Amino acid sequence: MAAPGTPAKPQAARRTTRADRVRALLAKKQPLVMGGFYDGVSARLVAKAGFPLAFMGGYAVAASLLGEPDIGLLGQAEMADAARRLCRLVPAPVLVDADTGYGGIPNVVRTAELYAQAGAAGLFLEDQVWPKRCGHMTGKAVVERGEWLAKLRAVLALRPAIDLFVVARTDARGPLGLEEAITRGRMAYDLGVDAVFVEAPQSVGELDAIALAIPGPKVANMVERGHTPLLGRGELHERGFDLIVFPVAAILAQARAVEDVFSALRREGSTTAMLERIYPFEDFNDLLGLERHRETERAAVTDSGRRRRPRG
Numbered sequence: 001m002a003a004p005g006t007p008a009k010p011q012a013a014r015r016t017t018r019a020d021r022v023r024a025l026l027a028k029k030q031p032l033v034m035g036g037f038y039d040g041v042s043a044r045l046v047a048k049a050g051f052p053l054a055f056m057g058g059y060a061v062a063a064s065l066l067g068e069p070d071i072g073l074l075g076q077a078e079m080a081d082a083a084r085r086l087c088r089l090v091p092a093p094v095l096v097d098a099d100t101g102y103g104g105i106p107n108v109v110r111t112a113e114l115y116a117q118a119g120a121a122g123l124f125l126e127d128q129v130w131p132k133r134c135g136h137m138t139g140k141a142v143v144e145r146g147e148w149l150a151k152l153r154a155v156l157a158l159r160p161a162i163d164l165f166v167v168a169r170t171d172a173r174g175p176l177g178l179e180e181a182i183t184r185g186r187m188a189y190d191l192g193v194d195a196v197f198v199e200a201p202q203s204v205g206e207l208d209a210i211a212l213a214i215p216g217p218k219v220a221n222m223v224e225r226g227h228t229p230l231l232g233r234g235e236l237h238e239r240g241f242d243l244i245v246f247p248v249a250a251i252l253a254q255a256r257a258v259e260d261v262f263s264a265l266r267r268e269g270s271t272t273a274m275l276e277r278i279y280p281f282e283d284f285n286d287l288l289g290l291e292r293h294r295e296t297e298r299a300a301v302t303d304s305g306r307r308r309r310p311r312g
Contacts, residue, residue, distance in 0.1 A: 018121035019165040021093045023194065025052055026217055031237035034095065036247035038064045038082075043089040044287050045250070054090050056083060056120075057247035058097040059134050064251060072131025076102035076111055083118035093121030095165060097247075100130045100143075101151050108151045112158055122165025124197065124219075125151060127172065127184065135199035136226035140174045145184055152191055167219055167243075169197040178206055185214040195219055195243055200227040204239075207231075211240025219243040224252060 025032055032053045035046040038060035046054045059070035061082050066073060079096070087094045096115050101108030108125070115123050126132065127148035129141040142148075152168050168188030172181040178201070185196040197219035198210045207228070211218060220241040222230055233244050257277060264274050271278060279287075 014160065017163040018093045018119070019163045019194070022053060022095070022121050022165040025093075026242055031233040031241070032243050033233050034243065034245040034247075036060055036245060036250055037086065037090070038251055040086065040089060041287075042250050042254075043086045044289075047090050047092070048287065052092055053243070054092050054094045055245045055247055056086060056094055056096045057245075058099055060248055060251040061097075070132075070134035070137075072099070072133070074099075076107065076114070080111070080114035080118055083115055083120050087119035093165070094119070095122045095124060095167065096120040098123040098125050099132050100126055100128055102130070105150060105154050108154050109158065112155045112162055112164055116162045116164060120164065122167060122194065123155070124167045124169045125155065126169040126199070132171075135169075135171055135174075135221065136223050136228075138174070140171050142170070142172050142175055145187060148184070149187060149191060152188055152193055156192055165195070166193045167195045167197050168193040169199055169219075171199045173198060173200055173202075173206075178209060182210060182213045185210070185218075189214060189216050197221065197243075202227050204229050204231070207236075207239055207241070217242040219245060222246050223248055 033051065034053050034055040035049060035051045036055045036057050037043045037046045038056065042060075058074055058079065061079060062068055062070050062074040065078065065082065068074075079098070083094070083096045087096075096118075098108075098111050098115065101111050112123065125148075126135075127142045127145075129143055133140050148168075148170070152166065155164065155166055158164075168185070168191075170181050170184040170188070172184050181198045185198050189196050195217040196214050198214070199221060201207050201210055207220065218241050220231070220236045220243070221228065222244060224230060231239075236244050261271060261274050261278065265271055
């Protein structure tokens with residue numbers, strides 16, 4: 001204990017976390033559109049596009065990594081490993097899909113720890129029964145409110161040691177109706193989550209009801225040809241949504257483009273007619289950072305030559 005009259009030591013300033021970067025972006029009161037990525041190339045392209053915030057979703061990772069639908073086949077370790085490999089490629093903060101947390105409270109805590117170690121700025125944590133389904137599929141079921149809220153509370157309790165931007169996602173709209181989904185969203189907000197996400201509202205009127213009833217930042221999920229009307233960022237922001245995610249646009253576009261190229265190649269035996277739709281080879285190498293590796297090699301060789309030079 002310090003002697004009387006001894007000045008107190010100044011407290012160390014709290015370091016700025018990745019989650020703080022997301023909160024600072026929200027404080028600007030501008031709509032934040034998130035590009036969804038799922039592999040190394042899409043991560044590089046999200047970075048090139050300059051999104052201020054990005055998202056790594058389970059649907060697209062399951063499709064690209066396993067070639068399977070988003071029905072709970074992808075596990076905690078696979079998502080954490082994907083985040084570890086890919087978040088480093090994106091300068092912007094990245095929010096990562098955590099599905100249901102992959103089990104009970106200990107599993108949820110471990111998921112949060114693994115995601116933080118992987119470089120994620122935050123996570124989406126939902127209330128579906130495991131194995132979950134994509135939010136725009138039919139046949140969903142949700143757990144009791146208390147089970148989901150306990151998982152959210154466990155992640156929030158990790159602060160300040162692990163500070164993640166926590167998005168509370170409820171899928172209750174489908175199985176239990178909009179009123180229950182809004183109730184759950186309000187309860188999650190009262191816990192202190194950073195943002196609330198009511199998945200798959202089915203009309204503009206439902207979007208408005210969600211925005212009016214739930215305080216704080218809210219997520220709008222834009223799935224092309226999904227259950228929710230596809231709106232632009234300006235209209236969504238005016239309606240009360242701050243975070244706007246397009247989680248599958250890239251992988252759907254990729255699938256169509258590759259299908260078209262393969263069809264032409266199978267039909268014509270050449271890609272000549274498709275060259276305008278194919279990324280130029282040298283440009284693609286630039287996207288992947290080839291020159292950076294070459295510079296590293298040149299520097300190493302030059303340094304090695306200097307060290308071997310005989311002394312006169």
